[in-house]
Amino acid sequence: MNMSKIVKDLFYLLRPTHWVKNLLVVAPAFFGGIVFSSFENFITAFLSFLSFSLASSVGYIFNDLLDIDNDKHHPVKKNRPIASGRVKPVNAKGLALLFLIVCLFIALTINNAFTFIVLSYLVLTATYSLGLKNIVIIESLCIAGGFLLRIAGGGASSGLSISGWLILTTLFLSLLLAFGKRRSELNMSDEKNSFRKVLAKYNKTFLDYMLIIFAAASVIAYSIYLINTSMGLILITIPLACFGVVRYVYLARKKSKGDPTEALFKDYWLLACVVAWLIIKGLAIYLH
Numbered sequence: 001m002n003m004s005k006i007v008k009d010l011f012y013l014l015r016p017t018h019w020v021k022n023l024l025v026v027a028p029a030f031f032g033g034i035v036f037s038s039f040e041n042f043i044t045a046f047l048s049f050l051s052f053s054l055a056s057s058v059g060y061i062f063n064d065l066l067d068i069d070n071d072k073h074h075p076v077k078k079n080r081p082i083a084s085g086r087v088k089p090v091n092a093k094g095l096a097l098l099f100l101i102v103c104l105f106i107a108l109t110i111n112n113a114f115t116f117i118v119l120s121y122l123v124l125t126a127t128y129s130l131g132l133k134n135i136v137i138i139e140s141l142c143i144a145g146g147f148l149l150r151i152a153g154g155g156a157s158s159g160l161s162i163s164g165w166l167i168l169t170t171l172f173l174s175l176l177l178a179f180g181k182r183r184s185e186l187n188m189s190d191e192k193n194s195f196r197k198v199l200a201k202y203n204k205t206f207l208d209y210m211l212i213i214f215a216a217a218s219v220i221a222y223s224i225y226l227i228n229t230s231m232g233l234i235l236i237t238i239p240l241a242c243f244g245v246v247r248y249v250y251l252a253r254k255k256s257k258g259d260p261t262e263a264l265f266k267d268y269w270l271l272a273c274v275v276a277w278l279i280i281k282g283l284a285i286y287l288h
Helices: 003-013 016-031 039-066 068-072 089-110 112-130 138-158 164-187 197-201 204-229 232-252 260-266 268-286
Strands: none
Touching: 003 039, 003 089, 016 039, 016 138, 016 164, 016 260, 016 268, 039 068, 039 089, 039 112, 039 138, 089 112, 112 138, 138 164, 164 197, 164 204, 164 232, 204 232, 232 260, 232 268, 260 268
16 A cells, blocks of 8 residues: 555644644734744744644544445545545554654643643533534534633633733634624525535524624724734734635635635635734834
């Protein structure tokens, strides 16, 4: 058997493209201006990101193992390594166990508070896969909870307190992403339950309302956060945030573009907006 193909399938099993979500763990240190203030702070931020990335991969593998039968009949997920048979369940379990041990070991080297948050994230993703993902609205709140735990983990690892407005921004934005993904999934099939059981309980009108509410709420919360913490060049990121949010809502209502990771990497306008936001934000924080 081709070893390179095996490695490629195992790598795909980890969902590395979704690790971009774990950059949120670095947000408190980045916004606090300490990521590059010392080598120790940089390494701590990197290890925090790595620990959460490994933990998220454990969650993805666990979910794939539980959903083997359903994924085999899914138009897209049937091509995943476990569902397609390219990776044996026993090998997937072994990889998940290895990553679980490594992610917890890394967390313990940071501090106990961060370790507790990583454990909480693992429990949340496990309960989500075991049944919460089939409960309407609750499943989206679980996704939002995962993002909140990421930013809480960043605060614990960096030792910085997190602004309440930044927490609200994260909550509203994560709910926007969650409901946007569901809206996109409804667009992709006339038979709602062919993708997720929970989709049968949603409708496009409700999800459109959720997109409007949380798009507005996330921009407002982010604007208040910036105004309360800083002035000057960094305020230019508010129009960028508005564009990025509205662009995502636009994509979510189109076919197959509501997945946050897919939208970020495949829509050049959204990607350019995020890159510009990061550059301006970095310049404002580290060169003022």
